[in-house]
Amino acid sequence: MTAFLLDVDTGIDDALAVAYLAALPDTEFVAVTASPGNVDADQVARNTLALLELCGRPGVEVAIGAREPLSIPLLTTPETHGPQGIGYAVLPEPYGAVSARDAVELWVEHARARPGELTALITAPLTNFALALRMEPRLPELLAGVVIMGGSFYYQGNTTPTAEWNTHVDPHAAKEVYAAFEGQPLEKLPIVCSLDTTERMELHPVHVRQLAEAAGAKVAEEVLPGQPEGQPSTSDNTLVRHLSDALRFYFEFHRRYDQGYLAHVHDFFAAGVAAGTLEFQARPATVDVETGSTLLMGTTVADFRGLWGRAPNARIVADNNPGQAFRELVSRVGALAARLG
Template sequence: MSLLLDCDTGIDDALALIYLCSQPHVELVAVTSTPGNVDADQVARNNLALLELCGRPDVPVAVGARAPLRVPLVTTPDTHGPQGIGYAELPQARRTLEPSDAVDLWIEAARSRPGELTALLTAPLTNFALALRAEPRLPELLKGVVIMGGAFFYQGNTTPTAEWNTHVDPHAAAEVFAAFAGQPEDRLPIVCALETTERIEMHPEHLAALAEAAGCNEPELVRPGDAGGLRSRARNGLVRHVSDMLRFYFEFHRLYDQGYVAHVHDYFAATVAAGTTRFATRTATVHVETEAPRLVGTTVADFRGLWGEAPNARIVSENEPAAAFAEFVSSVGALARRLG
């Protein structure tokens, strides 16, 4: 499985990237950085540092857009921390970014390997929209596309109706879905929206299980009653950094009355792209609202063809959270054990 990953790292993006590094059958062709949870340059620094942490300094990292297509950038330091990775303090990577723009990198890769590459998009769709403008044949050149974004029969997590990624750059999302209208069903993007990604709800016991799978001598205890801002003492570097990221994310969700949990949306999208999870989809025509002030970023799905328009997406309708976390603990735990 050969992937092009575009992300706005972000705690759940970080978990997705770490998970993909743990999968021996996954080739990360490139990781590109879109502004979202933090600005694009911080996203790129996070990506470089995470790849180095996971023993993958060979994967190219590039920056593309530095702002959404038409609206000002809004970031989320309250959700992911000022650097996007919670309480984790990653060592600065020893290498630098690719000189190529992310869009150019994607287009060159897709043209040189037609039908081989799957695009995994866990960020606002800015870079991908720009790539489609520059190369409209991308829907035919790519093997597949997986998008984390949107909310359909579900409350938004940014406004009452809008999910974060589509709200950050609604115009890019609208362009991306429009570009896939009329494609054969097997080429339509697979969309992991909030109604299924919020089912991927991580709890402290998953973190404890990860540390055990990694061979940590001491249990990794992150508890709801802990004072805010504590740091992990795990000797295993990967476990320690993951724990420090997730503690921040647990505390954020608790602050907003969601419990001491973490919705790891992008990790689920990564399992879909990697082919390591079971899920079901429903074909639909997706509209992204870009004009009505209170509804900007809202995604609406026509599952019944009432608009008379060609489908442009396959929306995930079922997933298996317990299996997803068993996979995470097993695979990332094995990577952490290897890295020591």
């Protein structure tokens, strides 16, 4: 059993990551918290609560922490994820309510209550996690492990030429988080899933079709580049229909920016790394984040050779296996969709 503290900014690829984790039989959602990023934090929380219920995980506490980055104005991305954050999908209204508790306090409380048991997965800007580290500097020791989706090292950024989205939204938080892990034992260093390897996770229309087939859907699910933009899914399977509508928006976004009719599902990969189900290799490095330069704001820099004379503070994923990852995704989420009907 892997018990998760999960921080998200749901988000199409966050939604796929949550659905994947919900599909695993041995995962516990201890708490899921909302950071502002793809959409504002209140919308993130509503999306996440509705999605968990849709995926057969009702009753998970979903809480909001920060509503703004630490030091700069919030930048959201409706052009990438849609005005509500989940593309063309319209999730059912959740039965449950967003928690009245503070997300940061929730993280610290759970980590203190279950030392060495909880895996932290952050697929959002690192705002809430930085605040939790301020409140409890022992979090690196208290958590069983940490996985972060963020950064770009030997790869073009997806927000500026050098900066990845999550880090660019709150570079000051990211800088604090990496600094907090400097000098920790290797096994306690966060595993960082950067664009260098997450952009190898290219989800294509064939994967959507395979997902519907694995779910036993009676209606073939064809999301194709020649179809009208925004064409709604007619799938008889509820989860497939919602994921398909979300992914169609993502396909169209990537095509608009000359990347092809596909979707980079960064957060799904990070979720699989955190769950221990996806193949990868990582290298230790010392990571720092640029916060002073207008030109390079949010750029992540990794020292793999010890040139700074500082201890490593991260393990950066250097290789992965997209084929294995998508077979796992289709199998697991397809089976969940089949169970839910």
